[in-house]
Amino acid sequence: MKKKPRQLGYLPLEVIEEEIALPSRERMEKGPVVIIECDEDIPCDPCVESCKNGAIIKESLTAAPIVDYEKCTGCALCVAACPGLAIFVVDCSREDNKALVYIPYEMLPVPQKGDKGDALDRSGKRIGSAEVEKVRKGQSGTAVLGILVEKDLAMNVRSIGIPERSNG
């Protein structure tokens, strides 16, 4: 029997594709765009407040957010603002076969550009390698990392495992 998200502890990609209105393929290839993986009716709205372009809409405080992908510039301000760390930005517009995935990150060691680590999927499984391309200190201590991964893994990679540094 297939396990439900509330047994797994995460939304598998097939459920996300089914339940959340994702950006079109064309939009994905045009440039960075937000992916909000939040389908619960949590009473919460900092994502709406954080968006300077009005691209994130909530019909009520407890409704799941809806994105106007044409208004979204992929600026990733919302990535650091989301208290549930459930917002990501995916950039599939690069010429090479890599995608840049922006993730919220609140762990040690403090990531640095050039750090290499494991590309982890939503279940924590290693599915490839990743390299930290951008580090931005976001709101209230949450860092936003831009990590380079294989382009066809852009919708699967949601974290990075950075090995401990030997000399602090």
Next chain:
Amino acid sequence: MNSDLRIENHPILEFKRGKRITFQFEGKQVVAYENESIAAALFASGVKVLSRSKRFNNPKGWFCGIGKCCSCLMRVDGIPNVRTCVVPVREGMQVERQGQRAMLPSHLEIHVEKEEMNIQVLIIGGGPAGLGAGITAGNLGLGAVIIDENHNPGGQLIKQTHKFFGSQEEYAGLRGFEISEIMYREFRETGGVYLNETSAVGYYGLKEDGKHSFIAYRRTKDGYTLLEISAKYIVVTTGAFENYLSFPGNYLPGVYGAGGVQTLMNVYGVKPGNKALIVGAGNIGLIVGYQLLQAGVEVEALIDALPEIGGYLVHASKLKRLGVPIYTSHTIKDARGEESVEGATIVEIDKNMKPIEGTEKDLAVDLILISVGLSASNRILSQARCENMYVHEMGGWIPVHNEHMETTVKGIYLAGDAGGIAEASTAMLEGKLAGAAIAEKEGCDSNEIEQVRKIAYGELSQIRKSEFLKNVEKGKKKCYQKWEEIK
């Protein structure tokens, strides 16, 4: 040095430790920093066993870490039954494990001063509910005094390092400890008085002038001040305490309430263990699991007896993508260890909650967190003869109150978890409503009161539309109805 478990680097927090001091633990010198609790300082230096059980001589440690469960009682400077988890260390202090019978010595010199206070509004508990009530009462022109037994203001907000949900009205997007700083400042700006390290003793009835009589004591540099308080109104915002779980070995030091572990690692900056098992996949278990990772603790497993995760999926997802296993339909079979936890066994359970043989897993953990719900902490209200009722949606027995947060005793109000388990946004908003209700009785500006109520009721009804708080909506309705029946 190798036994110092204090955290140096943390991705979110910066620990500003107080002055370095020393105290004596059973003849040994222990290094500590001002503002640390005795239990936290002992833990940081490797002392986990704080006493032994009377019957079986089993080792015991602290459990709740916030002064509610009394598992951490020790003898301090000759005085037995001191709650070491809330009493701060002082230079030269003598701390001992107390014997089987904790007797007061025949001769003790304690410096006690007496002070009378005649005030309008007394608020018991300086967390989100108490500060919410104090800010609103203050803004509407009433002087409020908050008493709280911790040395840091803000109740349990100070250990919340995650960002809060909610909307701007409840400081959404900020971390809990940041909210406590803002609320404390707002309260002080209204002219409110905040008495920390002040414990409530009890309610002593109505006086001839119609005021409530209340006794509290405050720790001072050289002893205590006994406070005889007369207050026209009392708001009880005493929060909640963590539920316990029954299993073999549950007495061992290393089995702690999830909230207590949060206090140890996030307030005092002490690493609670190396490998953890978390029992209970509600929001507290999930959030604390993530905070353990931030403190450098490995989380071996998070289990829940229910077939599905109870907390928000987004919180579970934060743990999952960092590789933490979550097992639903699992329970803890036992904890092992001599003087503290050295391991635990978990087991899968069937639909009838019966363990399934052969599914046991042994985990080499030194830390077991219990996060299986909270119970309202409201004995002061029972003492004041407020009517209680059993509401299972709200975590058990709660004091009957109406939507303005008034109990069945005139002049006594409540807010937050003391009136039934919900969450911090609810506590802040209910606090505001209690403040507004008192202002109304006092004939303060009715337009302003209306404004406060409009916003607070609006926010509360929005919040309670959530699937996760529907129980609160149901439970509160029952409670408001009962209040009408009694009145």
